[in-house]
Amino acid sequence: MALLVVGGVYTAVAPKPATAETATTNDVEAGRQLFLVGCASCHGKNAAGIETKRGGNYGPTLIGVGAASVDFQVGTGRMPMAQTAPQAPRKTPVYTAEETRQLAAYIASLSPGPAVPDGEYTDLDKASVEDVREGGELFRSNCTACHNSVGAGGAMPGGKYAPTLKGVSAKHIAEAMITGPQQMPVFSDDVITPEDKRNIIAYVKQVQDQPNYGGLAGGGLGPVVDGLFTWVIGIGGLVIAAIWIGAHGARVKKS
Amino acid sequence: MSTTEQEYTPIQDTGFGKKAAGPVEWLDDRLGLAGVAKKNLRKVFPEHWSFMLGEIALWSFVVLLLTGVFLTFWYQPSMTEVEYQGSYLPFNGLEMSSAYKSTLDISFDIRGGLLIRQIHHWAAALFVAAMMVHMLRVMFTGAYRKPREINWLIGLTLLLLGLVEGFAGYSLPDDLLSGTGLRFVDGLIRSIPLVGSYAEFFIFGGEFPGDEIIPRLYMAHILLIPALLLGLIGAHMLLLVFHKHTQWPGPGRTEKNVVGYPMLPVYAAKAGGFFFVVFGFLAVMGALLQINPIWAYGPYNPSEVTAGSQPDWYMGFVEGAVRVMPNWESTIFGSTVSWNVFIPGMILPGIFLTVGMLWPFLEQWITGDKREHHLLERPRNAPFRTAFIVAGMTAYAVLWIGGGNDIIATKFGLSLNAITRFVQVGFFVAPVIAFMVTKRICIGLQRADANRILHGYETGVIERTPDGGFSERHAPLPAGSQYTLTAHDRLPALEAPAETDGNGVAAPHGRVAKVQSWLRARYYDGALDKPTVEDVHHAEEHLSGHDGHPVELGDEFQGVSETGIPRVH
Numbered sequence: 001m002a003l004l005v006v007g008g009v010y011t012a013v014a015p016k017p018a019t020a021e022t023a024t025t026n027d028v029e030a031g032r033q034l035f036l037v038g039c040a041s042c043h044g045k046n047a048a049g050i051e052t053k054r055g056g057n058y059g060p061t062l063i064g065v066g067a068a069s070v071d072f073q074v075g076t077g078r079m080p081m082a083q084t085a086p087q088a089p090r091k092t093p094v095y096t097a098e099e100t101r102q103l104a105a106y107i108a109s110l111s112p113g114p115a116v117p118d119g120e121y122t123d124l125d126k127a128s129v130e131d132v133r134e135g136g137e138l139f140r141s142n143c144t145a146c147h148n149s150v151g152a153g154g155a156m157p158g159g160k161y162a163p164t165l166k167g168v169s170a171k172h173i174a175e176a177m178i179t180g181p182q183q184m185p186v187f188s189d190d191v192i193t194p195e196d197k198r199n200i201i202a203y204v205k206q207v208q209d210q211p212n213y214g215g216l217a218g219g220g221l222g223p224v225v226d227g228l229f230t231w232v233i234g235i236g237g238l239v240i241a242a243i244w245i246g247a248h249g250a251r252v253k254k255s
Numbered sequence: 256m257s258t259t260e261q262e263y264t265p266i267q268d269t270g271f272g273k274k275a276a277g278p279v280e281w282l283d284d285r286l287g288l289a290g291v292a293k294k295n296l297r298k299v300f301p302e303h304w305s306f307m308l309g310e311i312a313l314w315s316f317v318v319l320l321l322t323g324v325f326l327t328f329w330y331q332p333s334m335t336e337v338e339y340q341g342s343y344l345p346f347n348g349l350e351m352s353s354a355y356k357s358t359l360d361i362s363f364d365i366r367g368g369l370l371i372r373q374i375h376h377w378a379a380a381l382f383v384a385a386m387m388v389h390m391l392r393v394m395f396t397g398a399y400r401k402p403r404e405i406n407w408l409i410g411l412t413l414l415l416l417g418l419v420e421g422f423a424g425y426s427l428p429d430d431l432l433s434g435t436g437l438r439f440v441d442g443l444i445r446s447i448p449l450v451g452s453y454a455e456f457f458i459f460g461g462e463f464p465g466d467e468i469i470p471r472l473y474m475a476h477i478l479l480i481p482a483l484l485l486g487l488i489g490a491h492m493l494l495l496v497f498h499k500h501t502q503w504p505g506p507g508r509t510e511k512n513v514v515g516y517p518m519l520p521v522y523a524a525k526a527g528g529f530f531f532v533v534f535g536f537l538a539v540m541g542a543l544l545q546i547n548p549i550w551a552y553g554p555y556n557p558s559e560v561t562a563g564s565q566p567d568w569y570m571g572f573v574e575g576a577v578r579v580m581p582n583w584e585s586t587i588f589g590s591t592v593s594w595n596v597f598i599p600g601m602i603l604p605g606i607f608l609t610v611g612m613l614w615p616f617l618e619q620w621i622t623g624d625k626r627e628h629h630l631l632e633r634p635r636n637a638p639f640r641t642a643f644i645v646a647g648m649t650a651y652a653v654l655w656i657g658g659g660n661d662i663i664a665t666k667f668g669l670s671l672n673a674i675t676r677f678v679q680v681g682f683f684v685a686p687v688i689a690f691m692v693t694k695r696i697c698i699g700l701q702r703a704d705a706n707r708i709l710h711g712y713e714t715g716v717i718e719r720t721p722d723g724g725f726s727e728r729h730a731p732l733p734a735g736s737q738y739t740l741t742a743h744d745r746l747p748a749l750e751a752p753a754e755t756d757g758n759g760v761a762a763p764h765g766r767v768a769k770v771q772s773w774l775r776a777r778y779y780d781g782a783l784d785k786p787t788v789e790d791v792h793h794a795e796e797h798l799s800g801h802d803g804h805p806v807e808l809g810d811e812f813q814g815v816s817e818t819g820i821p822r823v824h
Contacts (some may be wrong), residue, residue, distance in 0.1 A: 154562025155661035214545035228567025246304030
C-alpha cells in the first residue's frame, strides 16, 4: 500500500522529461523500420537488448535511454559499431540527421528518457564572460581528470579512453553529459543544470578555439611532447651544430 | 713555410697594440694577471664534437640565468588569493594565487614575457638533457677514470641539483599541472618510513599544500640552488683546466700531452660562437614551440587534476616507476609503509645515483687499473662498460614508457594495462637483452678493427680471376690509422688469486680477492685483444698477394669513385 502511494506520488511529482514532442507517429514507425534493419541484430527486435549465454549482453537494452542517447550515439557515428572493441569510436555517421531523428523518436516512444537538449542550452553565444569562467571551474572539477584540461582526451584501463572533445558539437557534448555514454558517468540536469552544462561547453570551445599562444602546441598533450621536442630538436639539432663546429678546425683544409 | 711565418705582425707592433699597451700595462701593474692569462689563454684543448656536449649544458645555464633574471622582475612568489582581471578572458574574475596570476601576467600582459618564459623553460629542459648526454659521453669513453673521479662526482651532483632546480621552477607557477607534480613529490616525501609525515610538515610548513611552499621553492630556485650550481660549475671547469682535457688516441697523442688548438683564438671563437648557436636555438624554440601553457591547466586546486599530467621529462623515469609499481603496502606497529611509493619513488632513483657515483671506483677495483688516463677509450674497446651503460639507459628508457603510458595508450590505440605490464616485465628483462646485444656488437666491431689492421681496408676495387671468381682488393691501412686503432691497452692476463700465502695459510682477504677476480673475468669476458706486432708481420709476409689481402696500391691510389673506378689512375 505504502509502495503504491509512494509510487503514485512520485509519478505525479517527478520531473517529467520532455519526450520528443515534435515526433509524429510516422517518425516513430519510420524509426522502427530503420531499427529493425540496422540495430535489432544486437539490441533485439524490441530494443530490449540481447543477453549472451554467460549473462553479459550482446547489445544493451535501449528502453528508457531516451532520444538524447540515440542522437549522441548515432549522430557521432559511434553506433552502429563497425566491430567489437573496448569502446565504440567516433566516426562518420551512417544515418542522416533525418534518420537519426526518426530512430530517436522510436526509442523515445518505448519509454521516457532524457530528450535531446533544448537549443537554448546549446547556444554558446548566450554564455557571458562570467558564465565561461564558471564553466571552466566546473570543467576542471568534473571533466579534466579524464578529458584533459583542454579536452584533448585521456587514457583509461583496458584500451578504453576518454575521447577528445575537439570538433564535437555543443549538442553532442550536452547529450553525453545527460546520458553518460560508455565509460562516462551521468551528469543529470539535477546535478549540473542545463545552464551550467552550456557554460562548461562554452569554456571548452573557447579554450579550443583560441590561438595557440606561444607557438606549436603538440596537441595539448603536455610534458611528454615537450620532452620529445627537447631531445629531438634541442639535443639533436645542437649535436649537429657541434659536429659542424668540430669539423671546421683551424687547420681543416677546404679545397 | 718560411714565408707564412713572416705574414703576421706581432700584436704589440700593430696600431691597436701600440695604443692598448698603456692601459694594459696599467691593469697588469694593479692586477698582475698577465702571467696567469698568458699561460691560460694559450691552453690547448683537443678537438672533437662530443667534447662540446657539456658546453650545451653550460650555455643553457647562462641562458637560464639571463632569462630567469627577467622573470623575477614580474613574478610574485606568494600564495595569497587574488582575483584575476588580466587579459586572458576565460579566467576573468577567477580567484587564484598571486604566483599563478603573475605568471599569467608574464604570459599575456608583459611585453615579451611569454617568449622569455618559454625560452627559460626550454633552456631548463635542454640544460638537464645536455648534462645527461655529456655524462653519457664521459661514461662511454672512460673519461671519468683517474685522475678525474672527483670531477665525475661533481658532475653527478650538478645533474642532481639540476633536477631539483628544474622541479622547483616547474612548481612555481602554481598551476594545476605543477600543483599535481608538487602533490606527487609530497607523496614521495611522505612515503619515507617513520619520518615521512614530519618531513612533509617541515618542508610545506604544515599540511599539503599550505601557503609556504611557493615562497620556499622560490628561494631555493633563484638563490640557493643556482648558487650551488654556479660554484660547482666553477669547480668542474677549474678541474677540467687543471687535469687538461682528455683526448682521443691518435698519432702524436700520448698520456702526457694534449694535441689540439689553443684557447685563444681558436676555442674562444668556437665556444663563444657555440654560445650564440645555443642561445639562438633556444630562442627559436621559445618563439615557435609552446611549452607549459599554464593558462590551459588553470589555477591549482587540490581537488582537481587533469588527464595527461606528467612531470617534465627528467622526472619522467620516477613517474613511470611509480605508475607501474604493484600496490604493496604494509602496516608495521600501526603505521603504514607505502612500499608502492617508497621503492619506485625514493629507492630506485637512489640506486641509479649510487651506482653512478660508485662506478668509477667500482671499475677501478674490478680492473685493478690504478694508472692515470688522459687518452679516451673507444666504447667498443670496453665491451663490458659499454654494455653496462646501455643496459642502464634501457632500464631508464623503459621507465619513460611507463611515465608516458597514458599518452602512448591513446595515441597508438594500445591498452594502458598492456603497457604497464610491458614496463613491469621490461624493466627487468630489457636491460639484460640490451647488455648482451651491446656486448656482441662491441666485440663484432673489435673484430672488424682487427680485420682492418691485419687485412687492410676495402678499396672497392673488385677483381675477377681467370676462373670467374670475384674478390675485393684490400689495401694496407695507413700507418696513422693503424696506430689509432691499436693505441689502447692490451687485455691484462687473468690469474686466479692465490688461495694461500707462502706458508700455506689461507691468504688474507681471500674471499674479497675471489669476488674481485671473478668480476674481473666477467669484465674482460669475450673482449678481443688487439693484434700483436707478430700478427701484423705474419699477415704482411704470408698473406699479401692472396685474394682479399692487402696489396700495395701506390701513393697515387685515392680510393674509388661510386662507380668503382679508381679516382686517380
